[in-house]
Amino acid sequence: MIPGAFEYHRPKTLVDAVTMLASLGEDARPLAGGHSLIPLMKQRLSAPSHLIDLAGIGDLRTISEENGALVLGAMVTQRALLASALVQVKAPLLIEAAQQIADPQIRALGTLGGNVANGDPGNDMPAVMMCLDASYVAQGPKGMRHIKARDFYHGAYDTALAAGEILTAIHVPIVAGQGTAYEKLKRKIGDYAVAAAAVVLTMANGKVATCSIGLTNVAPTPLWAKDAAAMLVGTTLDAGSVKKAVAAAEAITDPASDGRGPPDYRRKMAGIMLTRALARAASRAA
Amino acid sequence: MNDMTPTREAREAKLEGMGCKRKRVEDVRFTQGRGNYVDDIKLPAMLYGDMVRSSYAHARVKRIDTSKAEKVPGVVAVITAETLKTVNLAWMPTLAGDVQMVLADGKVLFQNQEVAFVVATSLQAAADGVELVEVDYEELPVIVDPFKSMAADAPVLREDLAGKTEGAHGKRDHHNHIFKWQVGDKPLTDEAFNRADVKIDELISYHRTHPSPLETCQCVASFDKIKGELTLWGTFQAPHVIRTVVSLISKLPEHKIHVIAPDVGGGFGNKVGAYSGYVCAVVASIVTGRPVKWVEDRMENLSTTSFARDYHMRTEIAATKDGKVTGLRVHILADHGAFDACADPSKWPAGFSNIITGSYDFPVAHLCVDGVYTNKAPGGVAYRCSFRVTEAAYAIERGMDILAQKLGMDPAELRLKNFIKREQFPYQSALGWEYDSGDYHTALNKALVAVDYAGLRAEQKAKREAFKRGETREIMGLGICFFTEIVGAGPSKNCDILGLAMFDSCEIRIHPTGSAIARVGTKSTGQGHETTWAQIIASEIGIAASEIMVEEGNTDTAPYGLGTYGSRSTPVAGAAIAMASRKIKAKAQMIAAWLLEVHEDDLVFDIDRFQVKGVPERYKTMTDIAWVAYHSPPPGMEPGLEAVSYYDPPNMTYPFGAYICVMDIDVDTGVAKTRRFYALDDCGTRINPMIIEGQVHGGLTEAFAISMGQEIRYDEMGNVMGASFMDFFLPTAVETPHWETDHTVTPSPHHPIGAKGVGESPNVGGVPAFSNAVNDAFSFLGSTHIQMPHDAWRLWKVAEKLGVTG
Numbered sequence A: 001m002i003p004g005a006f007e008y009h010r011p012k013t014l015v016d017a018v019t020m021l022a023s024l025g026e027d028a029r030p031l032a033g034g035h036s037l038i039p040l041m042k043q044r045l046s047a048p049s050h051l052i053d054l055a056g057i058g059d060l061r062t063i064s065e066e067n068g069a070l071v072l073g074a075m076v077t078q079r080a081l082l083a084s085a086l087v088q089v090k091a092p093l094l095i096e097a098a099q100q101i102a103d104p105q106i107r108a109l110g111t112l113g114g115n116v117a118n119g120d121p122g123n124d125m126p127a128v129m130m131c132l133d134a135s136y137v138a139q140g141p142k143g144m145r146h147i148k149a150r151d152f153y154h155g156a157y158d159t160a161l162a163a164g165e166i167l168t169a170i171h172v173p174i175v176a177g178q179g180t181a182y183e184k185l186k187r188k189i190g191d192y193a194v195a196a197a198a199v200v201l202t203m204a205n206g207k208v209a210t211c212s213i214g215l216t217n218v219a220p221t222p223l224w225a226k227d228a229a230a231m232l233v234g235t236t237l238d239a240g241s242v243k244k245a246v247a248a249a250e251a252i253t254d255p256a257s258d259g260r261g262p263p264d265y266r267r268k269m270a271g272i273m274l275t276r277a278l279a280r281a282a283s284r285a286a
Numbered sequence B: 001m002n003d004m005t006p007t008r009e010a011r012e013a014k015l016e017g018m019g020c021k022r023k024r025v026e027d028v029r030f031t032q033g034r035g036n037y038v039d040d041i042k043l044p045a046m047l048y049g050d051m052v053r054s055s056y057a058h059a060r061v062k063r064i065d066t067s068k069a070e071k072v073p074g075v076v077a078v079i080t081a082e083t084l085k086t087v088n089l090a091w092m093p094t095l096a097g098d099v100q101m102v103l104a105d106g107k108v109l110f111q112n113q114e115v116a117f118v119v120a121t122s123l124q125a126a127a128d129g130v131e132l133v134e135v136d137y138e139e140l141p142v143i144v145d146p147f148k149s150m151a152a153d154a155p156v157l158r159e160d161l162a163g164k165t166e167g168a169h170g171k172r173d174h175h176n177h178i179f180k181w182q183v184g185d186k187p188l189t190d191e192a193f194n195r196a197d198v199k200i201d202e203l204i205s206y207h208r209t210h211p212s213p214l215e216t217c218q219c220v221a222s223f224d225k226i227k228g229e230l231t232l233w234g235t236f237q238a239p240h241v242i243r244t245v246v247s248l249i250s251k252l253p254e255h256k257i258h259v260i261a262p263d264v265g266g267g268f269g270n271k272v273g274a275y276s277g278y279v280c281a282v283v284a285s286i287v288t289g290r291p292v293k294w295v296e297d298r299m300e301n302l303s304t305t306s307f308a309r310d311y312h313m314r315t316e317i318a319a320t321k322d323g324k325v326t327g328l329r330v331h332i333l334a335d336h337g338a339f340d341a342c343a344d345p346s347k348w349p350a351g352f353s354n355i356i357t358g359s360y361d362f363p364v365a366h367l368c369v370d371g372v373y374t375n376k377a378p379g380g381v382a383y384r385c386s387f388r389v390t391e392a393a394y395a396i397e398r399g400m401d402i403l404a405q406k407l408g409m410d411p412a413e414l415r416l417k418n419f420i421k422r423e424q425f426p427y428q429s430a431l432g433w434e435y436d437s438g439d440y441h442t443a444l445n446k447a448l449v450a451v452d453y454a455g456l457r458a459e460q461k462a463k464r465e466a467f468k469r470g471e472t473r474e475i476m477g478l479g480i481c482f483f484t485e486i487v488g489a490g491p492s493k494n495c496d497i498l499g500l501a502m503f504d505s506c507e508i509r510i511h512p513t514g515s516a517i518a519r520v521g522t523k524s525t526g527q528g529h530e531t532t533w534a535q536i537i538a539s540e541i542g543i544a545a546s547e548i549m550v551e552e553g554n555t556d557t558a559p560y561g562l563g564t565y566g567s568r569s570t571p572v573a574g575a576a577i578a579m580a581s582r583k584i585k586a587k588a589q590m591i592a593a594w595l596l597e598v599h600e601d602d603l604v605f606d607i608d609r610f611q612v613k614g615v616p617e618r619y620k621t622m623t624d625i626a627w628v629a630y631h632s633p634p635p636g637m638e639p640g641l642e643a644v645s646y647y648d649p650p651n652m653t654y655p656f657g658a659y660i661c662v663m664d665i666d667v668d669t670g671v672a673k674t675r676r677f678y679a680l681d682d683c684g685t686r687i688n689p690m691i692i693e694g695q696v697h698g699g700l701t702e703a704f705a706i707s708m709g710q711e712i713r714y715d716e717m718g719n720v721m722g723a724s725f726m727d728f729f730l731p732t733a734v735e736t737p738h739w740e741t742d743h744t745v746t747p748s749p750h751h752p753i754g755a756k757g758v759g760e761s762p763n764v765g766g767v768p769a770f771s772n773a774v775n776d777a778f779s780f781l782g783s784t785h786i787q788m789p790h791d792a793w794r795l796w797k798v799a800e801k802l803g804v805t806g
């Protein structure tokens, strides 16, 4: 449980950080809250020779509203997110998800940027971001670009982020009248999901007008259950329709077998969490 | 008397003696971060050791190349079995009469087995060295399932035992067989089964788990070449035994070995045995002439030092059709892993598993235990239980429920019908124990009333109907456990460890000004001995507990004792403390008689003083007497006021209790919620009710963890799965149910203060209560027995199999 030797850098500006990351090459990694990276290093499953700590870059910690979207700095911690009145009002789904991440100590250090950039299917924020149609801002040696959360996750620990790029902010569109819910089944406080489902929907005249579904930890990547959500639009969320949509969502899962249970269980739990999230989101929709 | 004279009540209260909810004195330092644990010890020029471990569960070790590791800056030495052979320490004896590799000698037999020990000037350098030790393995076939151990074509695990048909406990039937242990009357038992109206026969497994104390195993060894003396600080539950073992295996004379257990952060059986890390640290210190620290990390702790349980118990009960039990027949397959390193009294290869007749009056019984080797970590320690008692309690308590189900009888009624009756004590059990005292009917009836058992059963009935009608997705279970433990090992007539009789000891010195120090042969790992031992002395001799310092753990100063495990501290050392106190009291009485110029028989002891019978104003307090003992003792009497007592208990003690668990299970997710848990404990005389309650809370939390998810799992390749706190279920305050505690008091008739021990009862009784609740919930759907652990996915699988998932 002792990491290998590494050099620690603490740049003061984003430009310095990007330059450093580019010049130090393959062996350098950004460090945010450290609550995914450092455990891997302690087990020597990851052995970067340079850590570029983003904590010294003040600009990355802001939360604001711009052009109908919430803009969350990459270094905003889960705790800071939970404390933000703006987020509480504009994106309650983020609050509900953040509350279910790990424990208070980890939430005090773990960042939104680290959570979504990490690429671990166990992280809760990625499926939530896919569900909300968020996009990520990446800054690299070749400049800045936006990447949709729904296009970001390629495989376990394999994301659209190019070598040398740093994720600087997350844009979450703000939509009025949405009902949202995040249902997470876990073995205990501090555990990753056995399965979890995020739901965002709007209702009109008792029927689903729009719907989006994200699933956590039931495949090598977070999942956006596009077809399942589409099947619910126009329905009253009657039992039959929900059952069909749940089956469609379950069908795209490919869960791993681990201490949380075998694949068939986790697939079913994705369905159960989705069923519960749909009911709760609907009850909250305007 | 004037107004300033304290009342009897005030004097009594000042003592904070037995029965007082005295606050734990050790908590003053623990809660302020001022404990002194092994890892707090830092010595000049100290080196750090780290282990190279096997990645395979069974493999031949073809080559170990340490050259690259030795070149790492800071690495001082790399020790392998070859190094250890030069001092004859490549193997070490286990407490169970087997031998165990200290470092891999030719092959490895379980994953994470110790292969080489890297010693360096820093933890970092040692870890870098570990990474660079190259080991070539040739994989061998693996046995994980104990039921496959004794197949004719099973691979040979222990090549060192080739041709040995006799083990430490008699004949071995197979190359992977360790022992067969039998007790009871087989022909009579078989006959009872032949005649029985009703029989049950169920394989009841108690899965492999781990004690997982907060502080892992660790030590600092410091060998002084000039004096030829070894000081060993370590996380030891039994420091004196460790000293003797170190002396026997290192050949250092015992008086030149100083073993010190400072504050220990939990033991639960994990810290009884001797581990490779200790031996390597000692050898490394002798080789380098510098102190060497070795600290296990969490994964090493969970995957190598001392698992618990892994008992597979085929349990058969014979009964009449009206529910009177007539016989018990049990066969246990015991998975001991790669080496038999159980920490049981030496003559008891299956511990006290013959307590398996439990609280019931079985006329006949037979128990047979086969121990086998597998490619898993060695151990088999008593995880917060007296040697294999929790396994036995689980089998019988599950078995009684299964029998009740078969008879269509209520499980509480079946128990009440078969309990050993109060007037039958002392009771001779069919498997050879003499139960000291008990009042089982009173305890269970009290519990049933406390929880409104009849009301709960009615609610369950209604809920089951609602479930069948599809109105709820929850099922409700009621789990009863009535356990009888056997603790306080033990009488020299049947208990020893490596030939050392399992007595315990206490030395008390009263200082001239009337305060005292007591040194005891046990070692608190969190039980609060510094608090409770002083309370016993306070009540016995009348010095306030706050004026008595209790010291344990240093073999140079404490009298020889066998340590703390198996709930033995109060039954054995607690008795030694009372007996040492009584020696002091007897001398104090002589001094008081001389001072008051009366005959000793004319004095009575009253709380904190001797007073002349009928003349209470003529008295001498213990403080007065202490001063005289050192200042002007009676003519002809030795000065001083000290005593030592070594106590060899005449019998074990038999605590018991009635636990009831109420649980609701969501069949759609398999998630179980404990709605209510009631625990009535009878541990005889209660020394400190608050500490008892704390012990019960802790033990129940462990029982909850074990039954509801905690396990050490292996895949079929022998890879140990989930050996970290991410997977290994250690509940937090959020998951842990609320505990309701209660008690009855049935003192032990043979113990000087009537106390029986309580630390382990909640673990022993809690597990069957949880498991019975789960099983009871599913029973109406046709299920008879569900194996533990009862985590959500497994319960969902049960529901799925019974056809009730959504």
Ligand SMILES: Cc1cc2nc3c(=O)[nH]c(=O)nc-3n(C[C@H](O)[C@H](O)[C@H](O)COP(=O)(O)OP(=O)(O)OC[C@H]3O[C@@H](n4cnc5c(N)ncnc54)[C@H](O)[C@@H]3O)c2cc1C
Residues within 6 Å of the ligand: A029, A030, A031, A032, A033, A034, A035, A036, A037, A038, A039, A054, A074, A100, A101, A102, A103, A106, A109, A110, A111, A112, A113, A114, A115, A117, A118, A122, A123, A124, A125, A161, A165, A166, A167, A168, A190, A191, A192, A193
């Ligand atoms: C016991 C435990 C339980 C946990 N439970 C949960 C849980 O239930 N749900 C959950 O979602 N998470 C959980 N986590 C993970 C936790 O939320 C982490 O904090 C999070 O995954 C990573 O965020 P971080 O800020 O700590 O990032 P770090 O650990 O510092 O970094 C993670 C990875 O992302 C990269 N990275 C970080 N920031 C950036 C950036 N701005 N740009 C580019 N790359 C970047 C790093 O190089 C690294 O590869 C748990 C962690 C622990 C230790």
